[in-house]
Amino acid sequence: MSRTHSTTLICLYCFEPFQRLTSRIPPTGKTFCRREHYHAYYQDYIARFTDFFVEGTLNECWPWQGTICKQTGYGRFSVHRSVQLFPEHSSRSNNAHRVAFFLHYATIDPDLLVCHSCDFRPCVNWSHLFQGTHADNTHDMMQKGRMNMGARYWQQAHPELMLRGETHPFAKVTMLQARAMRARYALGGISCKTLGAEYGLCADAAWRIVTYQTYKEV
Numbered sequence: 715m716s717r718t719h720s721t722t723l724i725c726l727y728c729f730e731p732f733q734r735l736t737s738r739i740p741p742t743g744k745t746f747c748r749r750e751h752y753h754a755y756y757q758d759y760i761a762r763f764t765d766f767f768v769e770g771t772l773n774e775c776w777p778w779q780g781t782i783c784k785q786t787g788y789g790r791f792s793v794h795r796s797v798q799l800f801p802e803h804s805s806r807s808n809n810a811h812r813v814a815f816f817l818h819y820a821t822i823d824p825d826l827l828v829c830h831s832c833d834f835r836p837c838v839n840w841s842h843l844f845q846g847t848h849a850d851n852t853h854d855m856m857q858k859g860r861m862n863m864g865a866r867y868w869q870q871a872h873p874e875l876m877l878r879g880e881t882h883p884f885a886k887v888t889m890l891q892a893r894a895m896r897a898r899y900a901l902g903g904i905s906c907k908t909l910g911a912e913y914g915l916c917a918d919a920a921w922r923i924v925t926y927q928t929y930k931e932v
Contacts, residue, residue: 727751758922759793763813766791767838775837778810787835814838815845827851833858887913892929899924 721738725747732747740747746752755762766780766789777791789810811830816822818840826845830837831854848853880888887895895909910920922928 717758727755759791760817763791763810763817766810770839772839772841774839774844775832775834776839777834778836779836780810782836783847789836789838801908809855810838811835811843813839815843829854862922886915886919887923889929895920896926 720733721736721739722731723734723745724731724744727746728751730747734745745880746755767776767778769776781790781792782788783790791810791813792807809828812822812828815828820851822828823845826847827850828843829846829851830842831844832839832842834842879885879892891913895913898904899906899909905917906924907917907918909924910917913920915923919928
């Protein structure tokens with residue numbers, strides 16, 4: 715006969731202890747003593763939201779202390795399914811900085827991004843947030859020198875580390891063979907398909923070699 719085990723938990727809404735079967739504890743660890751408290755907890759989203767950051771001066775960032783998305787670095791905030799903060803979607807989970815912008819200004823344009831003037835993604839300080847298009851966000855990033863462009867590209871900064879020609883791991887011909895292919899193609903009378911077949915290449919690869927699209931240093 716199997717034995718069931720119960721664990722004493724604390725309700726996140728009323729902070730009262732209660733018993734629950736260990737097998738029924740949700741993976742998130744968020745537990746409530748009754749269903750009504752579960753609904754009330756997620757519906758009172760304004761009070762919960764302010765619990766996840768410490769409000770300081772307007773000049774400093776207010777880091778989000780709740781869930782942080784590993785892929786984007788933005789804070790995430792969940793609301794009850796009956797609460798629809800933004801008209802563009804009905805997802806329970808929203809970016810924390812968008813919620814901060816909405817709660818302070820009481821409005822939000824669903825067609826625009828909420829951007830950070832401080833460039834600190836977990837920040838929920840409403841004075842550091844502004845709405846703009848993708849172009850506005852990109853222009854702001856370029857002005858601050860945060861976009862890799864020109865001499866900041868890795869290929870431009872480290873040309874000696876670029877693998878080109880026969881040094882590339884997928885190269886099938888040597889530099890001498892590439893020179894020979896170009897010389898024969900320049901004389902005429904041979905197609906790229908035939909020329910490539912002799913060197914184990916497809917017609918497209920042979921065309922890129924004889925037109926100097928690859929092996930440019932040869």
